[in-house]
Amino acid sequence: MTQPVINEVVTKALVRFTTIPGLDGEAALITLDNGHDHTKPNTLGPGGLASLDAAIDAAIERNPRFIAVTGKPYIFCVGADITVIPQARGREDALETGRLGHRVFKRLKDSQIPTFAFVNGAAMGGGLELALHCHYRTLSTGAAALALPEVSLGLVPGWGGTQLLPNLVGIINAATVILSNPLMMNKMLKPKQAREMGIADELFEAADFLERSLEWAAGVVRGDIAVERPEIDRDSWDGVLEFAKATLDEKLHGAHPAAYKALELLALAKDAPFSTGTAAEDEALADLVFSEELRSGLYSFDLVQRRAKRPAGAPDKGLARDVNKVGIVGAGLMASQLALLFARRLEVPVVLTDLDQARVDKGVGYVHAEVDKQVAKGRMDTGKAAKIKGLVSGSVDKGAFADADFVIEAVFEDLGVKKQVWAELEKIVKPEAVLATNTSSLSVTAMAADLEHPERVVGFHFFNPVAMMPLLEIVRAEKTDDAALATAFAVGKKLKKSCVLVKDAPAFVVNRLLTRFLGEVFAAVDAGTPLEVANAAIDPLGLPMRPLALLQLVGPAVAHHVAETMHTAFPDRYGVSANLGRIVEAGKPGFLTSGGEIDPEVAALLQVGDSPLTSDELRNRALEALAQEIRLMLDEGVVAEAQDIDLCMILGAGWPFHLGGVTPYLDRTGVSEKVTGKRFLPKGAASLPA
Numbered sequence: 001m002t003q004p005v006i007n008e009v010v011t012k013a014l015v016r017f018t019t020i021p022g023l024d025g026e027a028a029l030i031t032l033d034n035g036h037d038h039t040k041p042n043t044l045g046p047g048g049l050a051s052l053d054a055a056i057d058a059a060i061e062r063n064p065r066f067i068a069v070t071g072k073p074y075i076f077c078v079g080a081d082i083t084v085i086p087q088a089r090g091r092e093d094a095l096e097t098g099r100l101g102h103r104v105f106k107r108l109k110d111s112q113i114p115t116f117a118f119v120n121g122a123a124m125g126g127g128l129e130l131a132l133h134c135h136y137r138t139l140s141t142g143a144a145a146l147a148l149p150e151v152s153l154g155l156v157p158g159w160g161g162t163q164l165l166p167n168l169v170g171i172i173n174a175a176t177v178i179l180s181n182p183l184m185m186n187k188m189l190k191p192k193q194a195r196e197m198g199i200a201d202e203l204f205e206a207a208d209f210l211e212r213s214l215e216w217a218a219g220v221v222r223g224d225i226a227v228e229r230p231e232i233d234r235d236s237w238d239g240v241l242e243f244a245k246a247t248l249d250e251k252l253h254g255a256h257p258a259a260y261k262a263l264e265l266l267a268l269a270k271d272a273p274f275s276t277g278t279a280a281e282d283e284a285l286a287d288l289v290f291s292e293e294l295r296s297g298l299y300s301f302d303l304v305q306r307r308a309k310r311p312a313g314a315p316d317k318g319l320a321r322d323v324n325k326v327g328i329v330g331a332g333l334m335a336s337q338l339a340l341l342f343a344r345r346l347e348v349p350v351v352l353t354d355l356d357q358a359r360v361d362k363g364v365g366y367v368h369a370e371v372d373k374q375v376a377k378g379r380m381d382t383g384k385a386a387k388i389k390g391l392v393s394g395s396v397d398k399g400a401f402a403d404a405d406f407v408i409e410a411v412f413e414d415l416g417v418k419k420q421v422w423a424e425l426e427k428i429v430k431p432e433a434v435l436a437t438n439t440s441s442l443s444v445t446a447m448a449a450d451l452e453h454p455e456r457v458v459g460f461h462f463f464n465p466v467a468m469m470p471l472l473e474i475v476r477a478e479k480t481d482d483a484a485l486a487t488a489f490a491v492g493k494k495l496k497k498s499c500v501l502v503k504d505a506p507a508f509v510v511n512r513l514l515t516r517f518l519g520e521v522f523a524a525v526d527a528g529t530p531l532e533v534a535n536a537a538i539d540p541l542g543l544p545m546r547p548l549a550l551l552q553l554v555g556p557a558v559a560h561h562v563a564e565t566m567h568t569a570f571p572d573r574y575g576v577s578a579n580l581g582r583i584v585e586a587g588k589p590g591f592l593t594s595g596g597e598i599d600p601e602v603a604a605l606l607q608v609g610d611s612p613l614t615s616d617e618l619r620n621r622a623l624e625a626l627a628q629e630i631r632l633m634l635d636e637g638v639v640a641e642a643q644d645i646d647l648c649m650i651l652g653a654g655w656p657f658h659l660g661g662v663t664p665y666l667d668r669t670g671v672s673e674k675v676t677g678k679r680f681l682p683k684g685a686a687s688l689p690a
Contacts, residue, residue: 079125142206153297255542296660331363
């Protein structure tokens with residue numbers, strides 16, 4: 001596979017030669033550019049690799065003082081062209097793609113002429129691996145995404161990453177980048193973090209990045225600048241990987257082959273020759289390329305990278321109103337998290353209100369303390385911190401909302417309380433202000449029913465913790481107009497959330513499905529299934545949390561309240577666990593101790609029946625309940641398509657990438673047809689990127 005394949009957008013490697021003051025001779029600068037703007041990033045398929053190979057030939061032929069590789073504006077390279085993967089005709093094709101990348105990149109590693117990577121923008125997967133093969137690396141402060149995300153897709157870094165990174169930054173940092181971050185919703189490195197890890201040798205501002213990088217490289221070549229790197233600790237290598245495996249076992253329960261394969265490759269990197277390690281990467285890629293796990297991962301990737309950026313059903317963004325001030329009703333933990341998020345992302349004044357000054361002061365104090373933590377960690381400079389703090393204020397007088405453009409409430413989850421809040425606020429805020437509710441399960445339509453202008457009320461449901469969870473369910477009530485909805489989507493985008501439009505239906509998407517799913521677990525416990533069995537029954541799916549740990553995070557009181565809400569709406573499908581009610585009444589945080597073990601005191605509170613389920617029986621019931629509920633939600637029009645449910649569950653519930661979304665998983669395992677008589681997606685729809 002050395003020729004461009006069908007559909008490959010070839011990233012060309014363009015060579016130019018330049019002179020640098022103070023450096024005898026010329027430097028070769030190779031720029032990766034696929035001919036499109038930053039919205040279509042550089043990728044490397046066979047055609048792109050062939051172009052890079054030829055560019056290296058052209059550079060070496062002129063015998064420059066050094067060779068540097070950089071990218072087009074805002075983008076270095078985001079890795080392999082994933083459109084090539086489905087076109088592999090067999091294992092030999094997959095092996096050849098891996099070997100080709102290794103062969104071309106290795107030329108930079110083995111070059112007698114010094115090689116540099118000037119990482120000017122996003123560098124992910126094979127793009128970052130390309131940079132790692134160079135002898136030296138500079139990094140722009142404007143590089144928005146730095147990662148080796150392959151494990152999240154069901155692959156492993158296959159162009160040298162598993163061998164080069166641990167030997168550059170140490171096994172702990174390498175395990176973080178290759179394993180931990182991909183399994184934490186594809187967490188990216190910030191440029192400063194990458195520099196601190198040692199991935200880059202120097203960090204330069206974006207404005208004059210290329211000029212500074214060329215000058216720095218000239219200094220290195222002249223011998224004026226010495227690049228020092230710490231010695232790698234090999235004594236702790238095995239212990240770190242043993243700990244990493246134990247963590248994977250606890251989190252994935254063996255359900256994610258790519259993660260375990262990455263562990264094996266990292267172990268090999270300790271002592272094996274580089275050629276042995278890269279050959280093992282080739283074999284691993286060839287094994288994984290044809291796996292269902294990868295096909296599922298590509299489907300998930302496509303949802304998160306494409307569909308999430310073009311929300312189905314969102315109104316014309318031209319209808320959105322400007323938001324120059326935000327009001328937040330409440331000053332508790334959720335409200336305070338919202339205040340921090342709005343101030344950081346929108347950089348407009350944010351005012352909190354609550355019943356008394358002590359609560360208001362506590363809420364504002366939380367924001368200030370969190371900002372100070374960011375400064376202490378080096379993630380925010382003092383100037384930016386002062387600005388954010390200055391934007392957040394508090395008041396006991398709701399009159400502070402008079403000039404707000406967007407007001408969101410985060411008060412107690414009670415319909416009467418929320419209606420009272422909006423009735424009071426409608427008399428204060430200006431006519432065009434959008435009113436948003438962070439309700440997790442209540443009817444937005446009912447909340448707005450008594451208002452003079454219900455058309456400006458919209459649901460704006462965040463997930464906890466607010467700063468980390470990427471999903472935002474935007475709820476259109478019966479009378480919500482397009483201007484309010486467009487404003488909500490525009491604000492959600494500025495908050496850097498992935499927004500999904502949902503109908504005003506009980507508990508919307510994620511909470512509705514999780515409540516149904518967990519309801520089967522609690523019902524099994526009530527029926528007499530041992531807690532240990534109920535808690536482990538879902539393990540084969542590799543979900544990020546076991547059911548009882550998830551309950552502990554959500555809180556029994558909240559889970560019980562949502563279950564009651566859903567039971568009222570759908571009494572035939574949603575039960576209310578008597579034992580969960582006992583835990584709430586006893587004031588317990590859940591079934592588990594702080595160490596994650598079954599709490600014997602809580603176990604003693606339970607009253608159970610004599611009809612226990614096996615793990616298989618419980619897991620099947622839970623999956624069948626999901627299939628039934630999803631079919632009903634699609635029939636009700638809660639979202640536009642099944643893909644939106646998949647997106648919500650991936651981003652809001654941590655449904656694993658490697659399972660490929662909940663609906664294709666249910667299709668693939670036959671549960672959909674067994675329960676509903678048909679599939680959710682056309683056959684093959686979840687196998688390839690859309």
